[in-house]
Every structure is written in structure tokens, then in C-alpha cells.
Amino acid sequence: MFEVESLRSGGRPPVSFRLQAGERVCLWGPSGCGKTRLLRALVDLDPSEGAVSLKGTRREQVPAALWRRRVALLPAESRWWAATVGEHFADPGAVPFARLGLDPQAADWSVERLSSGERQRLALLRVLAGRPEVLLLDEPTANLDAASSERVEALIGQYLADSGAACLWVSHDREQRRRLCARSLAMNAEGELAA
Amino acid sequence: MTTLSAWDLAIAALLVLLLAVTARDMYPGLARQLLVAALRTAVQLTLIGLVLKALFANVSLLWVGLLAAVMLAVAGYEVMARQHRRFGGAWGYGIGVLSMFISSFSIALFALVVVVGHDPWYQPQYAIPLLGMLLGNTMSSIALALDRLTQSAWEQRETIEARLLLGHSAAEAVSGIRQQVFRSGVIPIINAMAAAGLVSLPGMMTGQILAGAPPVEAVKYQIMIMFLITGGAGFGTLAAVRLGVRRLFDERERLRLDRLRVY
Numbered sequence: 481m482f483e484v485e486s487l488r489s490g491g492r493p494p495v496s497f498r499l500q501a502g503e504r505v506c507l508w509g510p511s512g513c514g515k516t517r518l519l520r521a522l523v524d525l526d527p528s529e530g531a532v533s534l535k536g537t538r539r540e541q542v543p544a545a546l547w548r549r550r551v552a553l554l555p556a557e558s559r560w561w562a563a564t565v566g567e568h569f570a571d572p573g574a575v576p577f578a579r580l581g582l583d584p585q586a587a588d589w590s591v592e593r594l595s596s597g598e599r600q601r602l603a604l605l606r607v608l609a610g611r612p613e614v615l616l617l618d619e620p621t622a623n624l625d626a627a628s629s630e631r632v633e634a635l636i637g638q639y640l641a642d643s644g645a646a647c648l649w650v651s652h653d654r655e656q657r658r659r660l661c662a663r664s665l666a667m668n669a670e671g672e673l674a675a
Numbered sequence: 676m677t678t679l680s681a682w683d684l685a686i687a688a689l690l691v692l693l694l695a696v697t698a699r700d701m702y703p704g705l706a707r708q709l710l711v712a713a714l715r716t717a718v719q720l721t722l723i724g725l726v727l728k729a730l731f732a733n734v735s736l737l738w739v740g741l742l743a744a745v746m747l748a749v750a751g752y753e754v755m756a757r758q759h760r761r762f763g764g765a766w767g768y769g770i771g772v773l774s775m776f777i778s779s780f781s782i783a784l785f786a787l788v789v790v791v792g793h794d795p796w797y798q799p800q801y802a803i804p805l806l807g808m809l810l811g812n813t814m815s816s817i818a819l820a821l822d823r824l825t826q827s828a829w830e831q832r833e834t835i836e837a838r839l840l841l842g843h844s845a846a847e848a849v850s851g852i853r854q855q856v857f858r859s860g861v862i863p864i865i866n867a868m869a870a871a872g873l874v875s876l877p878g879m880m881t882g883q884i885l886a887g888a889p890p891v892e893a894v895k896y897q898i899m900i901m902f903l904i905t906g907g908a909g910f911g912t913l914a915a916v917r918l919g920v921r922r923l924f925d926e927r928e929r930l931r932l933d934r935l936r937v938y
Binding site: 523524525526527543544545546548549552553555557558559561606607610 | 833834836837838839840841842843844851925927928929930
């Protein structure tokens, strides 16, 4: 469903892989090997060469903004530009805040007072609200305690099952990879991928 | 009108010298800059005085056009030099020049032909001061706006990219920055209009009154100039922000800060 063929960005070696519909694949490798760079190239945020296509449509055929809605990246650090949480959602009333252990009134919160864990969970809800077809997650549970991590894993699992979206999940946690992904991609320090 | 002698100017220059000497120990860099700028003023204004004298004696569209082109080229350089982070290559110079050209030049032309209506319309006595005032103010506004734009884009790059990642267009992603950038370019003009006559007596009007013009006539000229400057600086800033934002992103709506150079 999501096909990447000889993708090259920033002088890194070419990368190829495929994701099936509903499939969740883990990506791991040493710090600085280029995982984040690969994710940025996949959403076309950095210039890159090679073929990336979603359900047979190549990325060049789709306007960039639409491509990034269909292939969505959740970066490790989230950014909030408006005053309240709710202003970052198209329909704040429909966001399942409670599913991630957040106050149902979280939409009214000021972004100033968010903790790093709250920011991380809210950023996930924000990206899911766009109903992406491919979900690229850069360590989505890095700042979370065990209970919150579990809720995040459950919510993502349900989203993938309901929508048939594919998911590439960057995780440094071997236990988490074993738990979540039937298939893993390992990136070595040079930036080469191995199954 | 009472004319000034070289002595009169020398006495005024003493004031600048005195300031530089007083400030020398505490602000050594600035004292030097002060003297260099004062020297530039004296030399540049003397030269333009001679140029205008020759131009008035010899009214020709070619010479007026040539002087206008030189003024535009220098203004473009000043816009570029005042930016901490500027676009690399021809864009660093081109955005300012193009914006000033389409605003200041067309408004000066409009004012000369339609409003002033002298025959010939390019009479240098009107054309050069008018263009000079328009260019000078437009230059300041565009320089402020472009400097703010590139600096804000740099500082807020993560927020801009966060919005792009959520599927926002490049225009949406910089909408907040854009508001502030345009504001920073136009606020000086709004302030100048608001304070005119109450706090400050604008230079052109003062000059005409010193030269013996009736105050009410001088005021009419000043009001026209203020409006022309507002149009010139405002439209110039609009154009510069538009071009600058376009250059910040590429055809795939990626934020391209690699196109900026630090000076």
C-alpha cells in the first residue's frame, strides 16, 4: 500500500521498503543514523530523490499539503502556536481526550501549562484527527509513564484496525518492538536498512 | 532666504565632532561610525547638490531616469545590507529592488503625471525629491519587514514545520509571522502620520517654509507626500513580504532556510 523505492536524502544511502494496509512496522537503529531524516523525507519535508507512492499514487502527483495529511508524521517534539489546545483541532468536541487519560475539558487548556507528557499525547490526538492513511511515529511514548504508554499503544492499535492505515513506528525499546510489531526494520549507523 | 556659508556648516559639524569625542571612551565603535556617517552625509549631499544643479540646467528624461536608476540600485543595496539573515544569490538583492521598483516608481510616476501635473512631467525639481522621499521611506519599511521575516522564519522554523506536517499550506503555516512582519514594516508610517503636526513638523514642509513658501501651501504638499509615502511603503512592503514568503518555500511547500545566509 505504501511503497518506498530507492529513497535518498541528504547524502544518505538509498532506502527501500513497503508497508501493507493495517500493518505496523517498527524502525530502530543507533542515535544519529538517520531515522528522523528518513521520516522527514517520506512526508516530503526535506528534498529527496526516489519513488514514494501511496495506493499507487506517487507523491509528485499530489499537492504537498494533501500528501502530508495522507502520510502524517508525528515528530518527537510537538509545537503549539495558538493560545489554547482546542485551537489546534478542527473539531475539538470530537477529540477523545479521555482515551489517553486526559481531562475531557483539555481543549480549553492553555498550551503554556502543558507538561511534556501531555504535549506528547495531545500531539498524537492532533495527528490522528487528520485521519492519515500512513502514520509515521517518532518515538511516540518516549516521555510517557507505563500507564500512558499503554493507552497510547491501545489507541494507535485501534486506529490502525479501524482505518486500515499503515504505521512506521520508531522505537528504541526492544520490549515495545516485540509487543507491537511483527516486522522490524533496522537501520545501521551508515543509514542502510535491513529487515 | 538666508543662505548658509561654509562657516555656518562648520559650526554645525563641530557639534557632531563634540559628540564623537565625548562618546569616544565609553562607546568607541559608535563614535567612529558617527564620524563616518557624518562625512558620508556631507560628501553625498554635496554631490547630489551638484548633480541636481546640472540636471536643472539641462532638463532631460534620460538624465532623470539615470539618476532614478542609481537611487534605486543604492536603495536595493541598503535593504540587503540591513538584513541579518538574507536570501542567498540574486534574491537577496532582487526582492528589495523589485518591491521598491513596483511601488515607489509607479507611485512617483502617478504623482508626477496626475497630481503635480507639471510640464514636462519629469521636471527634475519635482521628480527627484519626490522619488527620493518615496524611495527612502519604502526602503526603511521593506528592510524592516524582510529582516523580521527571515529572522522569524529562522526562530520559528519548528513551529512552521509542525504546521506543514499537519497538512497546512505554506501560507497558513506562516500566517501569524506574516501579520507581524507586515505590521513592523508599516507601523513607522502610521506613527509618522499620527504625530505629524503635533509632535513633528515633517522635513519637506519645514524646508518649504524656510524657503519662504506660504505655510498653507507647504502643508498641502506635505499631506500629499505623506499619503504617497504611505502608499509607496505599504505596497512595497506587501510586495516584499509576498516575494519573501514565496522564496522561503519551494514548490513542494518545504521550508527552505538553506536559502538564507547569515551576515
